[in-house]
Amino acid sequence: MADQKQKLELVKKPTVNDIARVAGVSLATVDRVLNRRPGVRAVTVQKVQKAIDELGYVRDTAAANLARNRVYNFLFVLPDTDNEFVKAISNQIAEQSRDQFIERTRITIKRVAPFEPQDIVNILDAVDSLDVDGVAVFGPETPSVRDAVRRLKDKGVPVVALVSDLPSSERDHFVGIDNVSAGRTAGQLMGRFVHREGKVLVLTGSRLARDHLERRQGFDLVVAEEFPHLEVVASVEGRDDPDLIYKMMPEIFETYPDLVGIYSSAAGNAGLIQFLSENKLSKDLVIIAHELTPLSREALRLGTFDALISQDTGHIVRSAVRLLRATSDKVPFNKAQERIRIDIYLRENLPP
């Protein structure tokens, strides 16, 4: 025990004072070098840098943030829909705002009309880089949005894409799942769960939403490659609208009376669930949907849904905040921790 204690105490990390002492300069100079501020002779920089390296110095961010009284102001831009998934995301933001507040982080949410790129553009363009330290955007990848993100980045504001990627915009990070893989996963489950031969329907959201397109693509690939007993029919666009979906269902079942599976790849599950609850359909009809929400959870529990592909909204929001903070501070982050998993839920592994 004694030696353990000693060992633990020996392991003390060097501070700015240690650097100053070793390099034979003042604290102020050390600080200038650490923060790459101008006004230090190259020779001095060398000396200090040498001390830093020798001592293996790592900055204590907590102390630094305390000293500068740093506060992170982040802005989240979300579609103004009442769908459960978006609601879950905004609930998470609201909830975590409280905790983040203690950690010097202030979060503001702005809502935009769904599928209205111009709204997003207006908000992004109005961001003042002086009072916003980072922006998280959940929106479609249109050319105008892409350009607005670029302009934001040019102003020096870190940007992350939420849920649906904006790869062409040079956003700093994408926080969400790989949607092609998510679609593939749904395809694999569908192929495994459906034992009969027949047709499978894909219910999608919007052609504008990159995530929806990618899911469809992944799903089709796997079913075509691996499950010849299934035929994926032309997909139906539900615009994430429960009422619309509810109204479309009867016609769909008229057109395809031999449907053996439905992949609900977007939002609007409420309409699907309502239709199913009102119509006696084959018990063998396999339904795979997206996102764990109160409604889908209940459908899974009752056996209306057979599986859910999901992404943890709590994780997404925490990850977005951590990434914005890391980008803003120009410090590294833990890649594994920030990877959003493609969750599969069956009735058996639902969280309590």
Place this chain on the structure above:
Amino acid sequence: MADQKQKLELVKKPTVNDIARVAGVSLATVDRVLNRRPGVRAVTVQKVQKAIDELGYVRDTAAANLARNRVYNFLFVLPDTDNEFVKAISNQIAEQSRDQFIERTRITIKRVAPFEPQDIVNILDAVDSLDVDGVAVFGPETPSVRDAVRRLKDKGVPVVALVSDLPSSERDHFVGIDNVSAGRTAGQLMGRFVHREGKVLVLTGSRLARDHLERRQGFDLVVAEEFPHLEVVASVEGRDDPDLIYKMMPEIFETYPDLVGIYSSAAGNAGLIQFLSENKLSKDLVIIAHELTPLSREALRLGTFDALISQDTGHIVRSAVRLLRATSDKVPFNKAQERIRIDIYLRENLPP
């Protein structure tokens, strides 16, 4: 923008100085009240408490830790096996040690002979509450271990159970999955994936390991309830030993030539994989195993395994550290964030 900025600045959290001013006492007294230290008159405590409540004060832990120069010393007790899962856990600990070091947390690992409760007991009893601020234990739930954990707790040392729960020991938290549900999940997948009638084998680890027992139990329940086409035969104890498992396999297939599924519920997958690679077996044989590791990942990719039930080792270790820290500081934690999910992996949703 101006008003936004103003709003943001108005939202300044109160500090100890504010409390002192409002309560009309000194900083030292505020601190005494905040930390429930003795030597303050009841009236004064009231005054200070009133100010705290009025202002809605929340302590800045970072500043507090800085002032106290607090360092958390945590001990992880792990079985000394070379199985991939345990290796993944210790790799995670090693990796995160570096990051945690910066955050004033020092982690020590102690290894004990696997399935040797006495080893664990010795280590736990040797813990000095003066230089250890928390212990995470990955071990079997025997009476002796339970009692040792109790003694540790009596010494005031926070304890969390890792991976396999120790519910009877009054450990502060359990960090791991619900293993009954994990078994149920495996059962559901097995029932869905196997289309033929036949026998299913459960490969288990040790009778001492609570997690293994629970998985078996959950698996049996679901198969019995929902999948009459399957019969679960007496389970085989592989002691997490790849060689032993490898040697047992031929006899198993002699006894049950009509096996349609194997649920490998414990460690030692290497032996199973080796056997399968050397023997041409029915392509339809469904195999579900536990834990995503390099080996199981490859088996899944090749189609040797059909699904994996897993738990994120990175998350487990981070969670253990956060919980030990929260327990040690007697502060609340985010329950949702600490829930370890039962991950299901198919070939399609493997992380890159």
Place this chain on the structure above:
DNA sequence: TTGAAAGCGCTACCAC
């Protein structure tokens, strides 16, 4: 039972 003051690691302002 209370308070003044120093200091944790770091930053920022003002002098020189």
Place this chain on the structure above:
DNA sequence: GTGGTAGCGCTTTCAA
């Protein structure tokens, strides 16, 4: 170019 010093929010002697 460089250094001294005050101060971020909190804790901890030491005195009174």
